[in-house]
Amino acid sequence: MVYYIRFLKTPRLQKQKTGTLSASALICITTDLGDAFLAQDEDLVVTLRLAGNRKAVCQGPLQWQGGKRELPVALGPLTSSFVRQLMIMEITLRDSQTVGSDSLLNQREIPLVISGWSAPFGGPQSDVAEKIVERRFSVNQTVHLSIWEETGNSIARHIWDAAVASVMYLQQLIAGDQISSNTALSTLLQSERRSPLHVIELGSGCGIVGIALAELLPQCSVLLTDLPEVEEIVSKNIAAAQPARSSDLQYRPLEWEEELPNDLFKPPTVDLILVSDCTYNADSLPALVSVLSRLVKLSPHALILVALKRRHESESIFFNLMKSAGLESLSTDRMNLPSQYDECDEIELHCYGR
Template structure:
């Protein structure tokens, strides 16, 4: 069943196929570069515990500081805090500061030898910026990256291992946990893989989405009045949310932890199911909020569990980087909004190449208009008084002609700035 803009969308896809092909040739293997980037602690070699004589142990690992895509390494010197704690009790066993030096691609971690924890307990290794944009929660040594700062996304995102040693295997799993402090909430804890799958990683725009949602739920998003009004409705009103291309699920899980009576359905390809299930299991939803996952292939038949029922908010983060998949993405949005014409679509994107502009043209062809627009700045690694600034763009879209709230006259078209 075609929606009000689906015919135009199909026509636009045919007329722009040659244009997209030209852009694939131009941009294949490269992207726009900038000195404003976020860097993530990643384990190149998972932490390992080694036993020595005289009842002592040591811990080793190999890390890097790289971007969300893993296409560049931090080119500045930075001090890193290395902390080894006992699993569950968070008792600190070892703590030291090491330096990541500009030009490096990897950095070895070595702790010990030291006496093992009692009762055959496992340990957890955490690494983050020393004295950086972190905060400590009410629980001791639960250091978390601060997403409350007005400056936006922290420059270095810390990483924590799975438990290892003791009753657990000597080698940690190939996963890394991200911990973020949320306003008046337990730490947001999300696992991602340390391998090469971009589907099971956290991307920069997802962090910007979490910041935007946190501001809106707290009434601190003046640039996003439609989103803020939707999220600040009385808690007695349930909020039905679908996230497309959820990946690890960080955005939808964060909203479920921030907002009571929120039903969040995470969707993505089957390959993310295992990591998403792990993150749902470790989540701490707000009162009467629930989180679920359903497989959704944008190019296959849409499951009824996703398309049926009322939807208030659709979440999308960093899903516009591939111009070939954008028509399928917009087609899914078109179908979902047919049954929920007043739904708000929240899109966060980081411009990686100019071909992403096709997303705005396709949204306009599908009769979506811009309700709100905001930006979340990325930290700069460039010295000087006036370093270049790059922003994550955040948009709230709605179907033109929606019955609640409407569209501003000057924002009827979903144009790319």
């Protein structure tokens, strides 16, 4: 599993006894679920940059020690010329290939620790950065994703590992890499299309998967859906997105237990349904499968792409429920994410159709 740099306390300016200013924060390095901390030591670099032109103001080394649950960060003193200027704190691995973003270009380049960029702070409005963190991913030579997550413990407002693998998988299929025996999905994702591709994502969280698809594929209309609690963060990510030619992104709340609204999408059919890391809670699986089944009744030709990381035994009822709903498994592919001590972690990508 990959680990994520999280701000336990977002960056802030602090006045020292000497009257000078320094920037401080408190971070941890944890899993998507927040249930374990990175157990190996890692050398990190912390950099303060001006928000406007990304000029480095101050930089220093930082060491994460395995076994710890948090790490204080302090940089300074700041020279007076930078006081009251908006800044961003960036924390990356010292030896990573991160040059302004983490690479999702191929499995060998994904870093074990995903870097974090803070919201701007230190300007005339506020000395403390908002409680969000930006992830920056290079998906191919031209698509560079910017996705904001919350720093708190919400399940919905974070990026999960299966989403990282889904983005890589979709990128490779769109690039024409022979990574799957499933020609139906590869054909659907061809960029030369006669008509627009209509996609819905269920349980989109911050929206990284659907946003990546809309940025990678021209003529692709993506509707992100989740519970109302994600609206603010997903809207921020949609606003920052740069969809490909004739592609677009929208968000609508959609609770799996409720009726599907009649006007969910126009035209009233979809070609592809995306689901990433939504099978971790066995209690919600009947509702998830029921909404998938209802969507496929409306769009009998739709394909469903479900990305998941096996977290516990109970998740396997998902496959039985899909079978009982008449949803046929067309293919299963696997992507590896890095894990500690040079091991890797497997994400499964299941494609279904009727």
